[in-house]
Amino acid sequence: MSRWTRNLLLLTRQARILSQVRLTHVAPIGYLQCSNPVLLDNFGRREVFVCRRGHATWVTAEDMDYKGQILVYSILGCPHCMKSKNTLQKLNLPYTDINLEMFPQCREPLKERTGKRTVPQIFFNATHVGGNDDLQNLVKDKSRLQQLIEDVKFNAPPPEAPVPPDPSTAVVDAGSGNFVCEPDEYVQLVQELRKSGLIGDHWQGIRVHHNSFVGRDFVNWVVKNKQLERSDAIMMGQALIDKHFGHNIKSDLSFQDNDVYYRLLDDEETHALNAGHMSDCEPQAAIELGEDLRKIILKLYSAFLSPDGKKVDYKGIGASVEFKHYVRLTKELQRVQIASSSREEKLAFFINIYNALVIHANIVRGPPDNLWQRYKFFHTVKYIIGGYAYSLQDIENGVLRSNRKGVGMIRRPFSSSDPRLKVALDRCEPLIHFALVCGARSCPPIKTYSPDKVDEQLRVAAEAFLESPDGCEVVMNNKTIYLTQILKWYQEDFGKDKAEMVSWVRDHVPEGEKRNHMSELIDGKKYKVTFMSYDWSVNS
Incomplete structure (x- = not known):
C-alpha cells in the first residue's frame, strides 16, 4: 500500500459524510474544495473525492492503489462530459477532471495533441481514448479496455502523457449571479407619475388605450410640479423611454410633446414570465446581466441534468434556491440595455435566455404534449427584455435568425416599424440550431455560452x-x-x-x-x- 493511500484512508475516517448525494451533482475540478477528502454515500456505494496533485479526483475504496492516471478534459454542464464521467464511475475507475473553463491554457495544447476542439477528451496515461462515443465503444471492447486499465493500475504516467495543470493557475470564478443593485433615480419619478392621475384609459377614435398617459399631459405636469422648462420635461420623458420604464404605444422610440400615447412597462397587458413590478435598479448592460444569469443557469444545469446531459430534473430545479434567485434576477431583463450590444454579446445572451426560458416555462406552465400546445408554447412563452416582450419564436427567428420566417410562419416576426428589429442580428447564424434547446428529447444537449468564446463554443x-x-x-x-x-x-x-x-x-x-x-x-x-x-x- 502506497504512502498516499495510507494517508488517504486515515483521513477518510475523519471525512464528513454527505448522505444521498449524486456524484453528478458534485462540481468538477476548480469548483470542489478539496483540502480534505469527502466521503460520499452515493445510494449505498462508498466513494471518495480527494485532492491528488492538487486536483479533484474521484476514487472508490478498492481503487486507491492506481499508479497511473485517467484524465477527463471537460467543461461544466457538458452533457457528453457528464456521460463519460458517469461511465467511468460505473466502471469504478478513478479519474481526474480538468475543467477547460478554469484552465483555459490547456485548450490549445489539447487541440494540438488530439486534433479535436470538442470535449470531453479522455486519456488513460498516454493513450488518447477520444470523446464520449469513443469511450462507449471502448467499453464494448473488453479486451482493449482491460489492457488500458492494467496500464493505469500498474504503470505511472510516462513522460509523453499529458500533465494536469498546476491548480494555482485556475481561473477562479468571482461568484454565481452576485447581482448588486444600483438604484435608479427615475424610480421616484415613476412613483410620482402613478399618483398624478395622468394614467388611465384614453380613447382615440373608436380605440381605447388602457393604462396610458398622453405626452403633452406629462410635459405639462412636469413643468408645473418640477418647475422646469418644457425642453427639460421632454428630456425627462425621453429618459423614461431610454431606461425602458415605458414606451410609445405605437412603438416610436422618441418622446413627443403632443397627443401621443405612452404606457409604463408594468402596465402592459402581457403574460411574460418576468412581468409585474418593474425593477428599481439602474438598467444593466446585456453583457453584465447576461453573465450574472449565465452563472446561475450553469449551477442549475450542473446540479439538475442527468448523467448523459439529455434530461432535466424540472421538479428539482423548481424547488431549488438557485431557481428562486434566477426568477428574481429575470426582473432585471425588463429594462436591460440590449440594442447596442455586439453580435457576440447578443448571440450568447439570447441563446442562454432562450434555453432558460424553456425550462422556466416547463416548470411554471408545464411542457406541451401535442402539436397545438407546442405551437402555443413557442408563440406565447415570453420574457420582457429591454422594454419589449419576446416569445421563444421571436428570439429564435426574429433575433438569432435575423428576422426570418420560422416553421409554419406566414410572415417575419418583426415588421419594419417594430423596435425589436434593431436588436436582431445583421445576418442569420446557422450554428444557433445546435445550441437552442426546445425541451424535447431530440434537441441538442444543454450548455451555456459566453460572449468572448461564443463562436468557438457554437462550433x-x-x-x-x-x-x-x-x-x-x-x-x-x-x-x-x-x-x-x-x-x-x-x-x-x-x-x-x-x-x-x-x-x-x-x-x-x-x-x-x-x-x-x-x-x-x-x-x-x-x-x-x-x-x-x-x-x-x-x-x-
Missing part, C-alpha cells in the same frame, strides 16, 4: 451534435446520410439547396470516419438524404 456544439447519432449518421451500404429534422426545418440557413446543406454538414462534422464517408458520397454524387424522426417527448 464545438455543432461538431459534438453532428458527431452523435442524434445529429447525423452515414450508412455506406445503402449510400444514405441520415440527418436531424432540424436541418430540414431550417434548410435555408445551411445553403440554397439540399446539396449545399449536406456539404455544410460535412464541413462541420469532426475529422474522422464519418466525415470521410460523407466526402466519399458527396464526391460520388450518388447518395440519398433521409431525415430522422424527431422525438418531441419532454426531456425530463
Whole structure:
C-alpha cells in the first residue's frame, strides 16, 4: 500500500459524510474544495473525492492503489462530459477532471495533441481514448479496455502523457449571479407619475388605450410640479423611454410633446414570465446581466441534468434556491440595455435566455404534449427584455435568425416599424440550431455560452451534435446520410439547396470516419438524404 493511500484512508475516517448525494451533482475540478477528502454515500456505494496533485479526483475504496492516471478534459454542464464521467464511475475507475473553463491554457495544447476542439477528451496515461462515443465503444471492447486499465493500475504516467495543470493557475470564478443593485433615480419619478392621475384609459377614435398617459399631459405636469422648462420635461420623458420604464404605444422610440400615447412597462397587458413590478435598479448592460444569469443557469444545469446531459430534473430545479434567485434576477431583463450590444454579446445572451426560458416555462406552465400546445408554447412563452416582450419564436427567428420566417410562419416576426428589429442580428447564424434547446428529447444537449468564446463554443456544439447519432449518421451500404429534422426545418440557413446543406454538414462534422464517408458520397454524387424522426417527448 502506497504512502498516499495510507494517508488517504486515515483521513477518510475523519471525512464528513454527505448522505444521498449524486456524484453528478458534485462540481468538477476548480469548483470542489478539496483540502480534505469527502466521503460520499452515493445510494449505498462508498466513494471518495480527494485532492491528488492538487486536483479533484474521484476514487472508490478498492481503487486507491492506481499508479497511473485517467484524465477527463471537460467543461461544466457538458452533457457528453457528464456521460463519460458517469461511465467511468460505473466502471469504478478513478479519474481526474480538468475543467477547460478554469484552465483555459490547456485548450490549445489539447487541440494540438488530439486534433479535436470538442470535449470531453479522455486519456488513460498516454493513450488518447477520444470523446464520449469513443469511450462507449471502448467499453464494448473488453479486451482493449482491460489492457488500458492494467496500464493505469500498474504503470505511472510516462513522460509523453499529458500533465494536469498546476491548480494555482485556475481561473477562479468571482461568484454565481452576485447581482448588486444600483438604484435608479427615475424610480421616484415613476412613483410620482402613478399618483398624478395622468394614467388611465384614453380613447382615440373608436380605440381605447388602457393604462396610458398622453405626452403633452406629462410635459405639462412636469413643468408645473418640477418647475422646469418644457425642453427639460421632454428630456425627462425621453429618459423614461431610454431606461425602458415605458414606451410609445405605437412603438416610436422618441418622446413627443403632443397627443401621443405612452404606457409604463408594468402596465402592459402581457403574460411574460418576468412581468409585474418593474425593477428599481439602474438598467444593466446585456453583457453584465447576461453573465450574472449565465452563472446561475450553469449551477442549475450542473446540479439538475442527468448523467448523459439529455434530461432535466424540472421538479428539482423548481424547488431549488438557485431557481428562486434566477426568477428574481429575470426582473432585471425588463429594462436591460440590449440594442447596442455586439453580435457576440447578443448571440450568447439570447441563446442562454432562450434555453432558460424553456425550462422556466416547463416548470411554471408545464411542457406541451401535442402539436397545438407546442405551437402555443413557442408563440406565447415570453420574457420582457429591454422594454419589449419576446416569445421563444421571436428570439429564435426574429433575433438569432435575423428576422426570418420560422416553421409554419406566414410572415417575419418583426415588421419594419417594430423596435425589436434593431436588436436582431445583421445576418442569420446557422450554428444557433445546435445550441437552442426546445425541451424535447431530440434537441441538442444543454450548455451555456459566453460572449468572448461564443463562436468557438457554437462550433464545438455543432461538431459534438453532428458527431452523435442524434445529429447525423452515414450508412455506406445503402449510400444514405441520415440527418436531424432540424436541418430540414431550417434548410435555408445551411445553403440554397439540399446539396449545399449536406456539404455544410460535412464541413462541420469532426475529422474522422464519418466525415470521410460523407466526402466519399458527396464526391460520388450518388447518395440519398433521409431525415430522422424527431422525438418531441419532454426531456425530463
